[in-house]
Amino acid sequence: MNWREYQALQRVSELGERFLSYVDEGRGDPVLLLHGIPTWGYLWQGLLPALSGPHRVLVPDLLGFGYSDRRDCFDRSIGRQAELIDAWLGKLGLEHIHVVGHDIGGGVALRLATLFPRRVSRLALLNSVCYDSWPIEGMLQFGHPGAYRRLSATAALRLLKLMLRQGFARSPDDELLEGLLAPYATEVGKLSLIRNASALNTNLTTEVSPLLTRLELPALVLWGENDAFQPVKYGERLARDISGAQLVRVREARHFVMLDRPDEVGGHLLSFLGGAGAEPLPAGAGVP
Template sequence: MNWRSFQQLQKVVEIGDSFISYIDEGKGPPVVLIHGIPMWGYLWHQQIPALAETHRVLVPDLLGFGFSDKRDCFDRSISRQAEVIDQWMNALDIDQAVIVAHDIGGGVALRLATLFPHRVSKLCLLNTVCYDSWPIELMLQAGHPETKRKMSASTATNVLSHALKQGFSHSPDASVMEGLLAPYRTEVGKLSLIRNASALNTNLTTEITSRLPEIRVPALILWGEDDKFQLLKYGERLAWDIPSASLIRIENARHFVMLDQPDQVSRHLVDFLATPSESPRLEASPNGPSATVKR
């Protein structure tokens, strides 16, 4: 599916003075897919069809991202994003859902699982920000206010496109990269992306580190093992700190694991959604976190 067709499927719901654009496909128990920076819901376009065969798949654009509200007048932190997801679920009459999340979306998901635990029935994290693993240098530079004045929207997205290729194990399809960055090619989109990057705050994951052992819902961590942005050691640490978690390493994949290995990621997600509520666990190791999957 190209990004224009994807965008045409989006619905809109008002959240206070702002609005969220989102995909709502399939029927069954709800599963929410949350993207990271600098992406939008289109990031998940290759996983949606398989998941929608058995579940209601909801894919929001976070506030300030994609085709959600991008005005220069609100908080874009992962703390606020978690609150907005809570309000968005309430607006859609969704009490609880499986949360699947990537990058800063994973930071949002971790805050949901620790601070809004009633919202999360299962948790899946893919190459997510956590602890003090972020922001990466690229996003720190992107978030500098001078970027607004130094670069046009077209120049900024071209620079970003080139830099993001480090997040793929192979050169991404040109049409996919075009789609991922399409919402940010206007001056409004560029400024919104700058504000999104400037809102990245390590403290918002470090402050919940001590609460990770409180997460008791079934949890799966999928990690592109060659990620240069979010190193595998952070996935291993999450698998150690979340008692219910298991970790699956994805070979030949970097940060954008769902695009590097779409079929494999879809298969793991389908299997995870089909598993009973009792969680797989990692056994303790005297040498530290284990990356072995315990079934």
């Protein structure tokens, strides 16, 4: 599925003065997939067919990202994102949901699980920001307010492609990179992404770090073990702090683990979330 086909699946939900674009596919226990920066819901398109068989899969574009509201002058932090996702789930009438988060989407998932625990039934974290593991240097530079004036949309896109390539075990094709960055190829999209990057705040994960040991829910920590952005040591720490969490290291995978190893990641998630076609996690998965 190319990015235009994926975008055609999106619906729109109003949240006060803002709006959220999202995909809602399948039936069954609801699963929420949260993307990171600088991607959007399209990040998960390869897993949609497998996960939407036994589950209702909801894939929002976070506010300011993808094709959700990108107007200027509002809070895009992961703290505010968690509050908006909680409000949106309430609007959909979903009291409990399985949550899967990647990158800053994992940070949002951690805040949902610790601060809105009634919402989260199961928690899966894929190469997630956590503790003081973030922001990475490239995003700090991109988020400087002056970047909007220094960089054209074309130049910004070129830099983002170079950055993204470091997140793959094998060089991704141009069509995939174009799809992941399509919403940010215009001046409006560029400014919105710069604002998103400027909102990255490590305090919003360190704040909830002491609460991780209090979590009482099934948890999976799934990590591309060669990630240079979010090293696997942070996944190991999460698995120690969240009681009973399973740690699965994915070999030959980097930050975009679901794109490097889609079949393996899909199998692990189905096993963890349950449903038809689920296979057991491999022997040896877990905290050493």
